[in-house]
Amino acid sequence: MELLTRAVPGAVVVETPLRARPAFLDRDVDLCYIGSSTERGQAIAASALAPWRDEISARIDDGARILATGNAPELFGEYIDCGDGHRVECLGLFGVHAKRDMLNRYNGLFLGKYDNIDIVGFKSQFSHMWTDSEDDDEALFEVVRGAGRRPGDRREGLRRNNFMASYLLGPLLIVNPPFAKQLLRDMGADTNELPFERAAMDAYDARLREFRDPKTGFGG
Amino acid sequence: MSFIRFIIALWIGKLMRAIMRALGRNATYLPGAAALRICPEFLARAGKPEMIISVTGTNGKTTVCNLIIGLLTRNGVSVLHNRLGSNTVAGIAASLLSGCKLTGKSRFRTAVFETDERTTRLLFPHVIPNYLVITNLFSDSIMRNAHPEFIMGVIENALPNTVKLILNCDDPLSSRIAPRNARVYFGVDRLDDDVTECVNRINDMRLCPECDGALVYDYRRYHHIGRARCPSCGFRSPTPDYRASRVDFDAMTMTVSDADGECEYALLSDSVFNAYNQLTAVAVMRELGYEHAGIRADFDSGVTIPSSRYNEERAGDVTVIMQMAKGKNALACSRVFDYVSSRPGEKELILIMNDLHDAKKWSENTSWLYDCDFEFLRRDGITRIVAAGPRALDYYYRLLLAGVPEERLRCSVPELDAPAHLEFRRGGSVYILYGADAIELAERVSAETKRVAEVSCHSN
Numbered sequence: 001m002e003l004l005t006r007a008v009p010g011a012v013v014v015e016t017p018l019r020a021r022p023a024f025l026d027r028d029v030d031l032c033y034i035g036s037s038t039e040r041g042q043a044i045a046a047s048a049l050a051p052w053r054d055e056i057s058a059r060i061d062d063g064a065r066i067l068a069t070g071n072a073p074e075l076f077g078e079y080i081d082c083g084d085g086h087r088v089e090c091l092g093l094f095g096v097h098a099k100r101d102m103l104n105r106y107n108g109l110f111l112g113k114y115d116n117i118d119i120v121g122f123k124s125q126f127s128h129m130w131t132d133s134e135d136d137d138e139a140l141f142e143v144v145r146g147a148g149r150r151p152g153d154r155r156e157g158l159r160r161n162n163f164m165a166s167y168l169l170g171p172l173l174i175v176n177p178p179f180a181k182q183l184l185r186d187m188g189a190d191t192n193e194l195p196f197e198r199a200a201m202d203a204y205d206a207r208l209r210e211f212r213d214p215k216t217g218f219g220g
Numbered sequence: 221m222s223f224i225r226f227i228i229a230l231w232i233g234k235l236m237r238a239i240m241r242a243l244g245r246n247a248t249y250l251p252g253a254a255a256l257r258i259c260p261e262f263l264a265r266a267g268k269p270e271m272i273i274s275v276t277g278t279n280g281k282t283t284v285c286n287l288i289i290g291l292l293t294r295n296g297v298s299v300l301h302n303r304l305g306s307n308t309v310a311g312i313a314a315s316l317l318s319g320c321k322l323t324g325k326s327r328f329r330t331a332v333f334e335t336d337e338r339t340t341r342l343l344f345p346h347v348i349p350n351y352l353v354i355t356n357l358f359s360d361s362i363m364r365n366a367h368p369e370f371i372m373g374v375i376e377n378a379l380p381n382t383v384k385l386i387l388n389c390d391d392p393l394s395s396r397i398a399p400r401n402a403r404v405y406f407g408v409d410r411l412d413d414d415v416t417e418c419v420n421r422i423n424d425m426r427l428c429p430e431c432d433g434a435l436v437y438d439y440r441r442y443h444h445i446g447r448a449r450c451p452s453c454g455f456r457s458p459t460p461d462y463r464a465s466r467v468d469f470d471a472m473t474m475t476v477s478d479a480d481g482e483c484e485y486a487l488l489s490d491s492v493f494n495a496y497n498q499l500t501a502v503a504v505m506r507e508l509g510y511e512h513a514g515i516r517a518d519f520d521s522g523v524t525i526p527s528s529r530y531n532e533e534r535a536g537d538v539t540v541i542m543q544m545a546k547g548k549n550a551l552a553c554s555r556v557f558d559y560v561s562s563r564p565g566e567k568e569l570i571l572i573m574n575d576l577h578d579a580k581k582w583s584e585n586t587s588w589l590y591d592c593d594f595e596f597l598r599r600d601g602i603t604r605i606v607a608a609g610p611r612a613l614d615y616y617y618r619l620l621l622a623g624v625p626e627e628r629l630r631c632s633v634p635e636l637d638a639p640a641h642l643e644f645r646r647g648g649s650v651y652i653l654y655g656a657d658a659i660e661l662a663e664r665v666s667a668e669t670k671r672v673a674e675v676s677c678h679s680n
């Protein structure tokens with residue numbers, strides 16, 4: 001988030017307090033960002049967003065630009081199976097559900113594609129995502145190496161119009177400058193030059209070389 | 221039958237231990253692992269001391285254990301401990317094994333076990349401590365520990381309700397653990413440097429744990445440590461039973477007060493973290509019935525904290541200092557950055573906190589860099605920072621985003637080339653910040669730094 005506000009002079013960040021009406025429902029926001037939280041935080045967020053479900057759905061259909069990372073994508077699926085008999089009901093905007101395994105944390109690297117852009121990132125999470133209904137929703141990334149929505153799935157994340165969601169940490173935009181530039185272009189920002197772009201690209205190129213090297217383990 | 225199995229496990233473990241020690245090896249893990257493999261009930265069956273103090277938490281548990289062991293030993297108590305070994309189940313099994321007679325009965329009456337937070341789940345069903353000390357719960361490695369609320373749940377679920385807790389009341393998270401267990405709190409009064417808003421990137425307690433309302437801090441030390449309250453429901457940090465006040469880093473003293481009076485102690489170290497560690501040890505000793513005067517005398521006669529600054533040496537015009545900074549632990553690195561950048565004089569830094577094990581096996585998850593306060597490193601006394609090692613480019617970019625002026629930064633993937641990028645300003649210091657698994661590499665970088673420092677001094 002910080003990266004984008006620094007890239008775009010005069011960018012304004014509106015933070016929505018929990019349980020308040022999300023700002024992007026009423027005003028034209030260029031990008032709405034929602035990040036990772038604890039398991040308790042997820043339950044709080046799910047109940048805090050529930051009253052706005054239909055409006056959020058309508059805004060996504062209208063092309064509102066939303067980026068959800070870490071475990072935030074799960075909030076937009078049907079529910080989270082906590083693995084202990086409990087369930088967290090989510091917004092149900094996508095035909096997927098998540099399942100936690102609190103004794104086994106998944107740690108892995110990720111290499112994938114966003115259209116023609118190479119994506120790198122990390123995963124560190126208790127849960128994975130299962131696809132329940134195959135409608136016309138796209139995945140955000142195509143998997144080249146590593147786990148998708150769940151290990152073995154070739155699709156990572158969720159995408160509908162300008163709604164984008166992925167488990168990837170990085171931070172996603174920081175470790176993927178070409179993706180961040182594409183996002184700025186799509187948002188119609190005056191510039192898509194990133195701060196310290198050269199240093200960002202050097203780190204990205206080095207990581208890409210490493211992740212493509214078959215000798216590099218991917219974990220899981 | 222299972223008793224025989226236990227005796228076999230004990231004897232084989234003891235034999236292994238004897239052989240390993242004869243070979244000069246550290247027998248603090250494998251004999252325990254072997255005994256557990258032969259007899260999965262080993263922990264339950266092994267003889268245990270009557271008094272067991274278990275110390276866990278994200279930071280400071282090793283230091284607190286060392287202090288308690290030192291203080292008890294001064295008082296003639298023979299202490300069973302896992303100080304030289306591992307803080308996992310196998311490490312504690314190895315320690316119990318070494319403390320058992322051949323019959324399986326314990327030779328010790330007192331034990332102090334440093335316990336990894338996640339190990340409590342496997343340990344407490346069988347080895348029930350009398351006291352559990354929790355130093356604090358912070359974000360640690362995201363890959364290993366996820367987040368502190370998760371770790372707190374792991375400990376809470378494992379905790380028998382007979383255990384008395386010794387807790388940090390300045391940590392609004394861990395101080396709330398297991399409300400039905402008996403407990404005492406320790407805490408440090410407001411300090412001159414305390415703030416009210418969080419200046420750190422990691423802040424694990426934004427919301428009231430009772431009602432999810434926004435928490436307000438009367439004062440805040442770092443991250444979520446401080447005195448918190450909730451304006452909506454009235455939740456507030458507990459009051460300390462063992463309270464450190466008048467903490468004075470110039471005079472190097474602090475006063476500890478409790479229900480029986482107060483006592484002035486000489487501080488063992490100039491960091492706030494260690495003031496907490498010392499206070500924690502005092503609280504434990506007081507709980508065990510020792511008097512302030514005696515505890516103070518034991519500190520004065522040499523129970524102390526080994527310096528985390530290691531191998532401080534003059535070379536050419538500068539002082540070269542090795543300082544460990546646990547990589548992938550954003551909070552530990554933030555504390556080190558804050559400490560180093562506030563030392564007096566001009567400083568140059570070499571950063572080699574890369575995880576060498578990850579670099580061999582796969583590639584380090586560097587997302588922790590963005591939870592870590594690299595912003596401390598833009599302070600003026602720091603004239604040069606060299607990012608080195610496999611993740612040098614990631615550090616370099618992070619430092620730029622933190623606002624460190626580009627002209628102060630250099631980047632070198634081969635670690636041993638890093639010293640050549642330093643300026644060696646007269647009277648300044650060079651800090652080598654290295655990861656927990658990189659001490660051998662850090663020593664080579666340090667040697668090279670000293671060599672280059674001598675050369676540049678003579679050529680001036």
Ligand SMILES: [Zn+2]
Nearest residue numbers: 428431450453
């Ligand atoms: Zn409250």
